[in-house]
Amino acid sequence: MFPISLRNLATLLALLLLVLLAGGCSAPVRVTWQTETEMNTAGFNLYRGLSPDGPFDVKVNETLIPPSADPLTGQSYSYVDRTAQSGVTYYYQLQEVERDGRLNTHGPISVRTGMDWRRAAVLIALAGAVLALWWRGGRLRARPKSDT
Numbered sequence: 001m002f003p004i005s006l007r008n009l010a011t012l013l014a015l016l017l018l019v020l021l022a023g024g025c026s027a028p029v030r031v032t033w034q035t036e037t038e039m040n041t042a043g044f045n046l047y048r049g050l051s052p053d054g055p056f057d058v059k060v061n062e063t064l065i066p067p068s069a070d071p072l073t074g075q076s077y078s079y080v081d082r083t084a085q086s087g088v089t090y091y092y093q094l095q096e097v098e099r100d101g102r103l104n105t106h107g108p109i110s111v112r113t114g115m116d117w118r119r120a121a122v123l124i125a126l127a128g129a130v131l132a133l134w135w136r137g138g139r140l141r142a143r144p145k146s147d148t
Helices: 006-022 117-142
Strands: 031-033 041-049 076-081 089-098 103-112
Touching: 031 089, 031 103, 041 076
Parallel strands: none
Antiparallel strands: 031 076, 041 089, 089 103
């Protein structure tokens, strides 16, 4: 095992903190909708944009969201956008894909993302650890060595 100084440990933690912050903090968004009937519905796509006027160029779902098993009653839906970043206002547009290929769009709705308190607490704790280790490591290095 190699010795690591408190300053080096603080530097490693600081780099980890920068990577986490530079990569952006995700803020999953749950989009919900409800249908009354789905007589000709093949499924749904959910698109995201940064303006209420579009473009809605980010397709959130990878595959078509399947329709209700009973087309006469519809269903409540919920889809989580795990690629959303914190601190951004997003606009979502729902696209209904019909079996004959026609498309019906609904929305947009807007969502302002925030940071989850648990994620914020982790980042604050990590930043506090960096500062404490950096300060402690500097104080240990600055002490004169005694001859005993």
